[in-house]
Amino acid sequence: MNRLILLISFFIATTSCGHGQPENKSQIIPGAYQLADYLPLLKDKNVALVVNHTSMVGPSHLVDTLLSLNVNLKKVFAPEHGFRGDADAGETVKSGVDVQTKLSIISLYGDNKKPTAKQLAGIDVVVFDIQDVGTRFYTYISTMHYMMEACAESNKPMIILDRPNPNGMYVDGPVLKPAYQSFVGMHPIPVLHGLTVGELAKMINGEGWLNNKIKCGITIIPVENYNHKNQYSLPVKPSPNLPNDLSIKMYPSLCLFEGTVISVGRGTYQPFQQIGHPDFKDLPHVFTPESIEGMAKNPRYENQKCYGIDFHQTDFGGGFSLAYLLDFYQKYEEKDFFNSYFDKLAGTDELRKQITNGLSEEDIREGWAGELNSYKVLRRKYLLYEDFE
Template sequence: MNRLILLLSFFIVISSCGHGQTEKKAPITPGAYQTGDYLSLIKDKKVALVVNQTSMVGTSHLVDTLLSLRVNLKKVFAPEHGFRGDADAGETVKSGVDVKTNLPIVSLYGDNKKPTASQLVDVDVIIFDIQDVGTRFYTYISTMHYMMEACAENNKLMIILDRPNPNGMYVDGPVLKPAYQSFVGMHPIPVLHGLTVGELAKMINGEGWLKNKIQCDITVIPVKNYSHKNHYSLPVKPSPNLPNDLSIKMYPSLCLFEGTVISVGRGTYKPFQQIGHPDFKDMPHSFTPKSIEGMAKNPRYEGQQCHGIDFSQVDFNGGFSLTYLIDFYQKYEGKDFFTNYFNKLAGTGELKEQIQQGLSEPEIRQSWAGELGAYKKTRKKYLLYEDFE
């Protein structure tokens, strides 16, 4: 009898182990997919969208999805890189009409970064659905800020269809100081802020960062089955020069090179996956930038061979690193390594001075540890998802 009980127990354990091995995790589902959670909010309303090429619901664009559901779409507001995501970084995005749907396209990049009252007068609700990559200088969150401000001033509801943050498991870097506020850094947050756009919108409201501390009426449709511990591979490239997981992982650390004389690989098919300079001829990796339609027009060092590092050959786990910035500064022999753009990206004037003074990365990190610790405490108040810690 005892032997029979032992055998039965053994088979139960084996069966339960097998079940655990085949059990699948529930898929991460962005807010845009959950039409049942927000259609009631836009029923019989005049709706505008803040979207781009990342605003997909499966294989259908959100615009097409909502039109098929007979939502009354009035217009599309387009961020940097445009509605179709093919404009170069910094290139003026033009307003116009979408050929496929005949919807008016209103640019929010260029002179018109904040919607005017007249651009919102024929709209009841604004839906924001854009994939972010979790860095302070990625301008989609600046577009969200200005849209929140315009909605608050004109009494419009804003619905944010949340999406995962592919760098959402990191909070790191110097915290922006008010004197360095710009379109590539509007909030006192670190380089890697560790929030989804929905969580950041809650923080912008909660911390009173809109003009005159006004509050935007927001509804966040959260991501299902998402945690800040999750790795998330983007199904659509978020901008022309972030084409894959490696570029998105390297972007927080390499974007600061945009404020230096170093090329980040724009004008190649591996942007933000390699860095180099024409003078570094003793380095083993090389690339030659050229104009590529839809990715880079007239890139830095066009037609010149650059020498440096290929990050597909480097073991880098992600997060924020100053290692390569410090190394390349020390390797460069000229005094013009930094451009005027660097401090805007860094969000502070201290980082450049610290590198010039020869401080080590641990010493530099110690200088921002207090502000970063305070930010982490504030961040906790606005989390919608399980944290990585």
């Protein structure tokens, strides 16, 4: 055990987890790396993990790390995209047995989003370790919510190994209305919520958002040397269609296009780095979506040329912008620009109505400013790290 911990400590000391950090800043160290802080909590316990391909401890997956330390792992719960992260968005994630470890894999996507009491039977503690990207509609936090709820109902403690939020320096967008709660929006928070998963778990508990306001017994292993001012480059792509820093930066603004007729580049190797439509032939950038296994099996406008914008050629600084959505809405001449998914992603029907009524981005932002400011006050209660303000 000591040998592995030393190996991981050496890896931390000789590699960079947080790219772009000033040289005089200390290394950012995710919670999963801090074995000495949570291994005692797993000793002689039957352990279940909620993990995926991002759950790395240096060069080793958390599953392999804990097995090598003789932790009694019983099963793995897998979120959207699967345990190995090779399933397309919305694709069925199958339960079964992991070939490499022989562990039982239980899908928490599709019809079984919340673990049953039977699935948690015999488990003493659940460990959650998944890299999030800080947006309300990214479903890993919905999986965390349902696992917290299931653990609370079965009186199981939960350990959350926290990781940095690559969009954690922003709080912006409309706040979700309860009527639009879904798996792509479980909580009354803005599009960019400015929290790590550990901070959000504290908020979920503190605000009574679990069923019947029950609370989950959580222990958070925080990230060392992280704050919400940090720029953080993810060492592992969080999902198949967020392959790099630019896609993660653009995702909060471009995901709303999934509720429209516009392609976000699924079916190419640059998803969420370009947008387009077959009719916008006056725009200079061209891409053609194709079926790509593990990324987009049936992409919108498959084998059709789309014309639009390449965000490699822009200077978008990050955060949440409506500029591209408003621009493309105005370019599109038909009335079917939005589909029913848009309101779920936006967390409200107000944004769609404001756009169709011709409001400017400034006017739209003024409409959600009050709720956003109230959320910012609420958020401060649950912060574990220094804020950007």
